[in-house]
Amino acid sequence: MCGIVGISAETDVAAEIYDSLIMLQHRGQDAAGISVCNSDDQLNSRKSMGYVRDVFQQRHMDKLSGNYGIGHVRYPTAGGAGKEFAQPMYVNSPYGISLAHNGNLTNSKQLGSELFHAEMRHLRTDSDSEVLLNIFAHELGKQREIYPSEKHIFKAVTKTHIRCDGAYAVIALINGYGMLAFRDNNGIRPLSLGIRKGKNRDEYIVSSEDALFTPLGFEKVRDIDPGEAVFIDKKGNFFSQQCSDNPQKRPCIFEYVYFSRPDSKIDEISVYKARMRMGTKLAGQIKKTRPDHDIDVVIPIPDSSVTAAHQLAVDLNVPYREGFVKNRYIGRTFIMPYQEERKKSVRRKLNILDLEFDGKNVLLVDDSIVRGTTSKKIIEMAREAGAKKVYFASAAPAIKYQNLYGIDMPATAELIASKKDHDEVAKEINADWLIYQTLDDLIDSVREGNPEIKEFETSIFTGEYFTPLIENYLEDLETSRKDELKMQREKTKAKG
Numbered sequence: 285m286c287g288i289v290g291i292s293a294e295t296d297v298a299a300e301i302y303d304s305l306i307m308l309q310h311r312g313q314d315a316a317g318i319s320v321c322n323s324d325d326q327l328n329s330r331k332s333m334g335y336v337r338d339v340f341q342q343r344h345m346d347k348l349s350g351n352y353g354i355g356h357v358r359y360p361t362a363g364g365a366g367k368e369f370a371q372p373m374y375v376n377s378p379y380g381i382s383l384a385h386n387g388n389l390t391n392s393k394q395l396g397s398e399l400f401h402a403e404m405r406h407l408r409t410d411s412d413s414e415v416l417l418n419i420f421a422h423e424l425g426k427q428r429e430i431y432p433s434e435k436h437i438f439k440a441v442t443k444t445h446i447r448c449d450g451a452y453a454v455i456a457l458i459n460g461y462g463m464l465a466f467r468d469n470n471g472i473r474p475l476s477l478g479i480r481k482g483k484n485r486d487e488y489i490v491s492s493e494d495a496l497f498t499p500l501g502f503e504k505v506r507d508i509d510p511g512e513a514v515f516i517d518k519k520g521n522f523f524s525q526q527c528s529d530n531p532q533k534r535p536c537i538f539e540y541v542y543f544s545r546p547d548s549k550i551d552e553i554s555v556y557k558a559r560m561r562m563g564t565k566l567a568g569q570i571k572k573t574r575p576d577h578d579i580d581v582v583i584p585i586p587d588s589s590v591t592a593a594h595q596l597a598v599d600l601n602v603p604y605r606e607g608f609v610k611n612r613y614i615g616r617t618f619i620m621p622y623q624e625e626r627k628k629s630v631r632r633k634l635n636i637l638d639l640e641f642d643g644k645n646v647l648l649v650d651d652s653i654v655r656g657t658t659s660k661k662i663i664e665m666a667r668e669a670g671a672k673k674v675y676f677a678s679a680a681p682a683i684k685y686q687n688l689y690g691i692d693m694p695a696t697a698e699l700i701a702s703k704k705d706h707d708e709v710a711k712e713i714n715a716d717w718l719i720y721q722t723l724d725d726l727i728d729s730v731r732e733g734n735p736e737i738k739e740f741e742t743s744i745f746t747g748e749y750f751t752p753l754i755e756n757y758l759e760d761l762e763t764s765r766k767d768e769l770k771m772q773r774e775k776t777k778a779k780g
């Protein structure tokens with residue numbers, strides 16, 4: 285997962301891009317970067333590994349002069365985790381283009397080979413974002429325009445859509461020309477557009493999430509459409525065009541479940557309200573299957589499940605209590621590379637309030653179960669704290685398949701529900717009762733916010749992918765996401 289932002293304004297934008305990246309930090313903690321262009325058409329950049337606040341010191345910010353620019357926070361989903369993978373990525377020709385990408389290309393291997401053998405472009409990394417940047421750069425350069433207009437730029441986006449498969453929300457900086465943003469044909473990853481009045485012109489923001497618009501004084505205009513591109517030239521003139529002949533709106537449902545901030549709206553659906561409805565649906569399922577349940581208290585596993593858990597408790601008419609206190613200064617446990625560390629880290633990240641558990645039948649609520657590490661550990665903690673019975677509800681259905689579109693999920697073999705059925709998962713995590721949201725209920729919870737959306741990207745639950753897959757793609761991905769292999773890569777990196 286990654287977070288991206290771009291701002292075009294009358295005066296310097298780096299400080300606002302920095303603030304935006306802080307607000308998008310939950311989307312990626314591995315690396316961060318900002319590139320800005322100033323009125324002398326000079327490009328200024330800074331990127332490195334780490335949290336936003338660690339990457340940018342005052343001395344870096346002082347050099348980032350420019351009135352249009354882009355920023356990126358990275359959470360690796362494809363390619364490695366070294367400093368060369370930090371974004372924005374840059375290519376000299378044509379014009380000097382910097383690019384920030386959220387998503388994952390499923391045909392990047394094949395495109396990489398085309399770039400090398402047919403288009404004489406050398407790639408430094410195995411990052412799909414570098415492939416995407418070079419495909420776009422090649423298509424723009426091929427038009428051989430000394431001064432490209434929005435028409436040339438949109439034509440290059442159209443060609444990029446034809447060549448690239450997978451998910452990509454993109455914001456790019458074309459040196460001396462302006463800022464470009466586009467979203468893949470299916471609109472899998474989110475991208476929103478905002479506006480504010482400057483002294484002499486309108487100023488624009490494009491970002492993965494719109495929660496940051498209001499704090500920065502922008503008003504939301506709309507979500508960028510699947511397949512659409514918008515270009516704001518360096519003077520602030522706005523252009524947009526549909527660049528796909530087959531756009532379909534199929535946003536990723538996991539954004540609503542887990543990734544996005546509750547104060548964001550994606551494709552007109554409030555993440556907060558979608559999570560409330562997920563709680564209502566879970567309550568409905570409980571009332572239907574066990575009308576005489578004996579739940580004494582509902583306890584969320586903070587943070588992403590809080591909204592759903594609260595609504596679930598209200599609908600069941602059962603007390604809602606905070607049974608865990610989260611240490612906010614620890615990264616998400618998933619980021620811990622290996623299983624042993626992950627287990628320890630759950631304990632350090634969440635401390636338990638024994639008094640809410642002692643002698644009670646508790647219903648714990650999480651947004652999802654991935655490997656089952658968190659749920660297993662938390663159920664153990666609840667029992668140690670004196671719970672009589674421990675029930676567990678997941679606001680998402682069982683996760684069984686790989687994510688190909690920019691969410692870092694482990695290898696299928698490491699997903700607890702990939703080979704175990706419902707009862708076996710309950711047994712493995714030691715829950716007295718396990719309640720998974722049904723896929724229909726999840727889709728209904730989200731769709732209610734925008735009934736015009738016909739389909740959502742739900743492949744982690746169904747194994748059905750919207751985009752074409754090249755041979756062996758799933759097998760290769762499975763291997764590269766195994767803990768064992770990640771560990772080997774780390775060792776090689778350490779030696780190198």
Ligand code: AMP
Binds near residue numbers: 542650652658691693
């Ligand atoms: P696990 O312990 O592997 O079952 O992970 C479940 C926890 O990870 C849940 O509490 C989720 O909030 C969180 N989670 C779900 N998906 C992801 C992801 N792709 N990256 C990081 N954390 C995640």
